[in-house]
Amino acid sequence: MGAIRTSGSREHQVVVVGGGFGGLQAVSNLRRAPVEITLVDRRNFHLFQPLTYQVATGALSPGEIAYPLRAIFKRDRNVRVLLAEVADFDLDARELHLRSVSAVPSPERLGYDTLIVAGGSHYSYFGHEEWRMHAAEVKSLESALAVRSRLLAAFEAAEGEPNAEARDAWLTFVVVGAGPTGVEMAGQIAELARDTLRRDFRTIDPRRARILLVEAADRVLTSFPPSLSAKAERSLQRLGVTVLTGRTVIGIDAAGVTLEGRDENEERIASRAVVWAAGVTASGLAGKLAELTGAERDSAGRITVEADLTLPGHPEVFALGDMVRVRDPGGEPVALPGVAPVAMQQGRYAAGVVRARLRGREYGAFRYRDKGNLATIGRAAAVADIKGVRLSGFLAWATWLLVHLWYLIGFQNRLLVLIRWSFSFATHGRGARLITGASTNSEQR
Numbered sequence: 153m154g155a156i157r158t159s160g161s162r163e164h165q166v167v168v169v170g171g172g173f174g175g176l177q178a179v180s181n182l183r184r185a186p187v188e189i190t191l192v193d194r195r196n197f198h199l200f201q202p203l204t205y206q207v208a209t210g211a212l213s214p215g216e217i218a219y220p221l222r223a224i225f226k227r228d229r230n231v232r233v234l235l236a237e238v239a240d241f242d243l244d245a246r247e248l249h250l251r252s253v254s255a256v257p258s259p260e261r262l263g264y265d266t267l268i269v270a271g272g273s274h275y276s277y278f279g280h281e282e283w284r285m286h287a288a289e290v291k292s293l294e295s296a297l298a299v300r301s302r303l304l305a306a307f308e309a310a311e312g313e314p315n316a317e318a319r320d321a322w323l324t325f326v327v328v329g330a331g332p333t334g335v336e337m338a339g340q341i342a343e344l345a346r347d348t349l350r351r352d353f354r355t356i357d358p359r360r361a362r363i364l365l366v367e368a369a370d371r372v373l374t375s376f377p378p379s380l381s382a383k384a385e386r387s388l389q390r391l392g393v394t395v396l397t398g399r400t401v402i403g404i405d406a407a408g409v410t411l412e413g414r415d416e417n418e419e420r421i422a423s424r425a426v427v428w429a430a431g432v433t434a435s436g437l438a439g440k441l442a443e444l445t446g447a448e449r450d451s452a453g454r455i456t457v458e459a460d461l462t463l464p465g466h467p468e469v470f471a472l473g474d475m476v477r478v479r480d481p482g483g484e485p486v487a488l489p490g491v492a493p494v495a496m497q498q499g500r501y502a503a504g505v506v507r508a509r510l511r512g513r514e515y516g517a518f519r520y521r522d523k524g525n526l527a528t529i530g531r532a533a534a535v536a537d538i539k540g541v542r543l544s545g546f547l548a549w550a551t552w553l554l555v556h557l558w559y560l561i562g563f564q565n566r567l568l569v570l571i572r573w574s575f576s577f578a579t580h581g582r583g584a585r586l587i588t589g590a591s592t593n594s595e596q597r
């Protein structure tokens with residue numbers, strides 16, 4: 153079967169892989185250009201990953217942080233959305249090889265004039281894939297829902313557990329990795345235990361739950377200045393989180409976690425609910441593109457792209473977002489932070505290059521504009537480092553709230569999340585505390 157192109161069209165064909173933060177910006181900034189765009193994603197929705205941890209802790213429902221890709225581009229006649237997984241690339245033939253998703257038939261191949269790949273990243277378990285089944289992460293909606301079920305099921309199991317030691321294990325929650333996601337997760341679990349659930353059980357007191365945040369470095373939030381790390385740690389302690397820095401996880405199984413300290417002493421923690429928030433690795437698409445072009449990859453699997461985000465020897469192929477490192481104008485690879493603003497700016501930049509080329513104009517190298525760093529810890533507690541201005545407490549939290557509402561896709565989602573947050577703030581409640589799916593106990597025992 154030949155490669156599919158938009159029928160009868162002589163417009164320039166742009167294929168964008170990935171409807172995440174980078175891909176979405178690329179499409180949005182090309183839709184008024186004289187091009188035909190096909191957006192390929194293996195999901196039919198854009199996921200606002202910065203809030204998946206709130207789904208994992210019952211504060212928000214899945215539909216409030218995800219938005220259908222078709223709905224985003226419904227008014228743009230030159231944008232086609234294709235539900236399919238990209239399996240491979242034929243860069244010489246300028247074609248993608250596709251696989252069908254959810255039994256929805258898709259073309260086997262898809263041709264392009266310009267290709268923009270923004271496949272993102274996923275959590276890595278430092279070579280210990282076997283840990284994944286005991287320590288779920290919150291990158292996808294499905295895994296966030298699995299975490300939600302595990303956390304809530306742990307309280308249920310503790311309620312029915314007569315043995316004190318076993319009960320303590322159910323009520324010990326371990327979060328691995330004290331980056332922004334780990335800090336946010338630990339803070340939310342603490343609020344769930346100390347606040348939301350405090351009157352819901354009869355034999356246990358959820359406020360007695362232990363929430364441990366484990367980090368190999370010597371402080372939490374290492375991407376922030378040390379003074380803000382210290383403030384974040386104090387806020388976590390106020391919430392009842394025990395911060396264990398300088399500890400490396402060396403084992404995770406169904407019954408708990410084994411840690412190793414700087415002194416090489418091992419420590420065993422009995423826990424039935426472990427959340428993984430450490431280490432990410434680039435999408436497998438980066439590896440495929442590196443093999444085909446000979447481009448370098450770093451230890452996190454990121455492919456090195458040129459200063460204009462294109463692949464070496466393939467000016468018609470852009471790669472961006474979490475899956476890349478970018479060469480600076482001096483030729484040195486630079487690993488930018490794996491955050492949404494980097495991917496969004498790169499998506500907009502790639503669209504700008506395509507538009508300029510169509511007009512026969514030059515376009516400068518990509519430059520990242522760092523707008524700052526934000527992390528929330530709990531109710532009215534957050535830290536922010538915005539262009540050297542360091543905020544903490546309520547002001548940082550209000551900034552975090554506004555920024556997240558602003559970037560959430562869809563007016564309806566913004567309104568729903570605002571209402572949910574206001575309601576939760578006033579009542580200390582969490583409306584989505586549901587145990588769903590067949591995941592929990594059979595996996596844990």
Ligand SMILES: Cc1cc2nc3c(=O)[nH]c(=O)nc-3n(C[C@H](O)[C@H](O)[C@H](O)COP(=O)(O)OP(=O)(O)OC[C@H]3O[C@@H](n4cnc5c(N)ncnc54)[C@H](O)[C@@H]3O)c2cc1C
Nearest residue numbers: 170172173174194201202238271272473474490491492495
């Ligand atoms: C839990 C969590 C919290 C975070 N919090 C923050 C935060 O507070 N602030 C912040 O700035 N950043 C945050 N980030 C990071 C931010 O989400 C990423 O940096 C950003 O999503 C990267 O954008 P991207 O376009 O590169 O990839 P993504 O947004 O991950 O998009 C990749 C897309 O590609 C699709 N895809 C992948 N492979 C294929 C394939 N083979 N075929 C078809 N489609 C494919 C995926 O389905 C997905 O839609 C967080 C990340 C996580 C996981």
